[in-house]
Amino acid sequence: MDTALDTTFAQVLRRSPGEVEFHQAVREVFDSLGPVLRKNPQYADAAVLERICEPERQIIFRVPWVDDAGRVRINRGFRVEYNSALGPFKGGLRFHPSVNLGIIKFLGFEQVFKNALTGMPIGGGKGGSDFDPRGCSDGEVMRFCQSFMTELYRHIGEYTDVPAGDIGVGGREIGYLFGQYKRITNRYESAVLTGKGLTWGGSLVRTEATGYGAVLFAQEMLKARGESLEGRRVAVSGAGNVAIYAIEKAQALGARVVTFSDSSGYVVDEDGVDLDLLKDVKEVQRGRVADYVDRRPRAEFVAGGSIWDVPVEVALPCATQNELTEEDAKSLLRGGVVAVVEGANMPTTADAVALLQESGVLFAPGKAANAGGVATSALEMQQNASRDSWSFDYTADRLTQIMVSIHDRCAQTAEEYGEPGNYVLGANIAGFQRVANAMLALGIV
Numbered sequence: 509m510d511t512a513l514d515t516t517f518a519q520v521l522r523r524s525p526g527e528v529e530f531h532q533a534v535r536e537v538f539d540s541l542g543p544v545l546r547k548n549p550q551y552a553d554a555a556v557l558e559r560i561c562e563p564e565r566q567i568i569f570r571v572p573w574v575d576d577a578g579r580v581r582i583n584r585g586f587r588v589e590y591n592s593a594l595g596p597f598k599g600g601l602r603f604h605p606s607v608n609l610g611i612i613k614f615l616g617f618e619q620v621f622k623n624a625l626t627g628m629p630i631g632g633g634k635g636g637s638d639f640d641p642r643g644c645s646d647g648e649v650m651r652f653c654q655s656f657m658t659e660l661y662r663h664i665g666e667y668t669d670v671p672a673g674d675i676g677v678g679g680r681e682i683g684y685l686f687g688q689y690k691r692i693t694n695r696y697e698s699a700v701l702t703g704k705g706l707t708w709g710g711s712l713v714r715t716e717a718t719g720y721g722a723v724l725f726a727q728e729m730l731k732a733r734g735e736s737l738e739g740r741r742v743a744v745s746g747a748g749n750v751a752i753y754a755i756e757k758a759q760a761l762g763a764r765v766v767t768f769s770d771s772s773g774y775v776v777d778e779d780g781v782d783l784d785l786l787k788d789v790k791e792v793q794r795g796r797v798a799d800y801v802d803r804r805p806r807a808e809f810v811a812g813g814s815i816w817d818v819p820v821e822v823a824l825p826c827a828t829q830n831e832l833t834e835e836d837a838k839s840l841l842r843g844g845v846v847a848v849v850e851g852a853n854m855p856t857t858a859d860a861v862a863l864l865q866e867s868g869v870l871f872a873p874g875k876a877a878n879a880g881g882v883a884t885s886a887l888e889m890q891q892n893a894s895r896d897s898w899s900f901d902y903t904a905d906r907l908t909q910i911m912v913s914i915h916d917r918c919a920q921t922a923e924e925y926g927e928p929g930n931y932v933l934g935a936n937i938a939g940f941q942r943v944a945n946a947m948l949a950l951g952i953v
């Protein structure tokens with residue numbers, strides 16, 4: 509790294525000790541920025557780098573709730589309002605026991621650049637809680653969401669900060685959160701949250717958008733090399749919102765998805781995933797991936813182990829951070845992988861990314877490839893602002909245009925900086941420049 513980057517990175521380490529995922533996310537962006545800083549001394553003069561690393565506001569709060577047994581439970585709530593140079597803070601809420609401030613900061617930091625890449629008027633933020641919805645009744649989830657919103661409501665708003673879903677937060681949770689916001693504020697402020705249900709302000713295609721978008725990005729990347737997804741063997745990790753709709757789009761484009769997973773193991777289905785069955789298991793029954801094989805005798809469930817041991821040509825990590833390590837990258841290379849596209853946020857470790865890139869594998873970073881979700885959230889905000897709702901096809905076309913333009917922006921930027929095909933560099937530089945230029949224009953704030 510350059511000296512300016514070194515100094516700022518040392519400051520990040522000093523200010524945020526122990527937040528390893530946050531350090532990893534900053535490091536990954538900084539590794540791309542040397543040439544931009546040399547070309548643009550005005551960024552250093554205005555301390556853009558230091559300011560971009562420091563969230564504008566960080567909110568941490570107690571979330572008390574009562575479980576079905578009448579026991580009082582306490583969780584910790586977070587909202588990190590990272591950067592609002594381009595628009596209101598925008599980003600999801602994650603409910604998972606692993607959530608802590610460092611995780612939310614890494615996600616918020618990534619979100620700033622991702623949202624910039626969409627070309628839409630949205631700043632970056634992220635929030636969540638160490639609450640574990642798994643095993644909770646609907647009533648418990650509702651009471652938790654109501655308590656969470658009883659503090660969060662004062663910090664958010666259509667023009668201020670617009671949360672959405674992430675791991676553990678889907679349509680059900682957004683419903684309970686929106687209901688409590690509406691009740692407390694006595695306002696039907698639709699655009700305060702995105703990912704809403706279709707009858708109360710939600711947008712068609714938002715549910716599908718992240719997974720669809722990641723596959724559209726994969727298709728563009730392959731197309732740039734004169735290849736396609738047609739007939740490819742594909743692995744998609746996870747079995748949640750992003751994974752399910754990545755599988756759906758990959759199959760629609762003629763690929764054969766042979767494996768998916770959750771935190772207990774992975775399923776191999778050589779006949780290709782039966783998506784109706786998977787949706788029933790996950791979206792209707794809220795079950796585990798192992799339940800899929802009970803109803804699909806030819807499929808196999810492998811407890812533990814690594815999904816990346818399954819030989820495939822295209823890998824889509826769609827579960828969680830650091831789920832694809834250097835060892836996994838070696839397995840993928842042995843299995844003949846040609847493209848890795850991140851549906852999740854930072855699922856690939858830094859050494860794994862380096863190995864894949866050195867080996868000539870096409871690699872798409874999450875902040876570009878999974879931006880379809882937040883971009884469609886911005887489309888939901890547009891529909892809410894104009895009190896309109898668009899058709900599925902119109903919204904899906906907008907998503908496609910956005911993913912193609914993110915792809916092209918990353919590819920062109922990489923080329924401009926002398927590293928054609930380096931989508932990590934392209935995404936980081938293009939995202940950074942859009943935020944940095946807005947920050948320069950807005951003065952020292």
Ligand code: NDP
Nearest residue numbers: 674675676718746747748749750770771827828852853881
């Ligand atoms: P969901 O909660 O719907 O699903 C998460 C899935 O990942 C579950 O199947 C979960 O399994 C699995 N998973 C979680 N941790 C692990 C692990 N350690 N090993 C294996 N599997 C694991 O979340 P989403 O699909 O919404 O989010 C997935 C990823 O995509 C996250 O990184 C998120 O930040 C990112 N993302 C999401 C967007 C969205 O619009 N939802 C937009 C952009 C990015 P289990 O049930 O066992 O925990």
Ligand code: 2IT
Nearest residue numbers: 599600672674881882885
């Ligand atoms: O990581 C992400 O981009 C999301 N979880 C979606 C954020 C959003 O505001 O739709």
